[in-house]
Every structure is written in C-alpha cells, then in structure tokens.
Amino acid sequence: MEKETKEVAKTEEKEKKLAEPAEEEELEAALEEIPEEEAKEETKEEEKEELPPAEEKEEAKPPKEEETKKKEEEEIVEERIYTVPLAKAWIMPPNKRTPRAVRMLRTFIVKHMKLEAKKEGETEEEEEPSKLVISNEVNERMWARGIEKPPRKIRVRAAKDKEGNVTVYLAEGD
Numbered sequence: 001m002e003k004e005t006k007e008v009a010k011t012e013e014k015e016k017k018l019a020e021p022a023e024e025e026e027l028e029a030a031l032e033e034i035p036e037e038e039a040k041e042e043t044k045e046e047e048k049e050e051l052p053p054a055e056e057k058e059e060a061k062p063p064k065e066e067e068t069k070k071k072e073e074e075e076i077v078e079e080r081i082y083t084v085p086l087a088k089a090w091i092m093p094p095n096k097r098t099p100r101a102v103r104m105l106r107t108f109i110v111k112h113m114k115l116e117a118k119k120e121g122e123t124e125e126e127e128e129p130s131k132l133v134i135s136n137e138v139n140e141r142m143w144a145r146g147i148e149k150p151p152r153k154i155r156v157r158a159a160k161d162k163e164g165n166v167t168v169y170l171a172e173g174d
Contacts, residue, residue, distance in 0.1 A: 078160040081171050084108045087152045094148040101150035102142055105168070106132060113158050113166045130164035137170045 089101035109115070115130045142150055155171035 075161040076159045077162055078113075079157065080113070081155065081157050082108070082112060083153055083155050085153050086150055089150050090152075096147075098143055098147045098150040102134070102139070105134070105138075105142070105154070105156070109156075109158055109166060109168055113160055115164070115166060128163075130166065133165065133167045135167060135169045138168055141170060 084105050086101040086104055089097050089104055092100045109132055115132060138154070138156060141154060145151075155173075157169045157171045158166055159169065160166045
C-alpha cells in the first residue's frame, strides 16, 4: 500500500512538472501575438493587482487624522469638564424623561459656556449665532437605557472654538 501511494505521488509530481513548461510556452506564444502596448497595459494591471488598495488607503489616512487633530487643538479656545446633574428629568412621565434630560444638558452647557441665544429683536443677517453640538457619544450615553431611564448625571467635556461654537464630548474616563 505504501509503495503504491509513493509511486502515485511521484507520477503526479512528474505530470505537474511537465504541465508547467507547457503552460509557460503557451503564455509566451500568447504574449508574442499581443502588440507591445497591450502587453505594457497588462503588466501595469498585474502590478496594480499585486498591491492591495487597502494598504495604500491606510498609509494615506494617518497624516490626515493627525492634521485634523492639530487643527482641532489649535481652534479650541476654551475647554471645561462638567458633571451635569440630570436627576430632575425623572420628574417627567416615563416616556418623556430622556428628551428632557437632553434639553437639560443643552441649557446647562449654554448657561455655563456663556453661549448667546438668539434674541427676538435681532435679525439673522447681522451675525451668525453660536452653535451647540452634542457629540454622538454623549447622545448614545444619554439614550443607552432607553427613553424611560436616562442617567442621573453625566460627565462631559465642553470645547469652545474660535467662532464661539461649543462641542460637547464625553469626559475622558467615562
């Protein structure tokens, strides 16, 4: 039995060796038939296929991320960390608690970061009012347990930029 399997393996190896040169000859013959310009295009395409596009994109991304981080750091004028109490949101009926907690967070940040609210007498054309942006992380933390059970308090980091816009992030550690 062992001798037979060894012999079969040897014959298969010989067949593969014989088949490989034939394939190479066929490829060479096919390349001779193709004009030189088309052959150059094919080699370029083969080179592109060898380099996976994901690696190229990964190399390009880090410098962009670093640049944006530097820009964000330069633009930040003021940054504060607050623990916002949201326990009074529980006074509301269960299906209105989390929306109330989000409103409470907004009013707290507007008050403590001294954002100017629109006044009735002012027109919109004069000056663009400051904006308050709540990051997706903060929003997800507020809604994590649903509409009926918002957190009793939340630690946030509020960053004010040059234009006076405030962005609220989760405090680091939370």
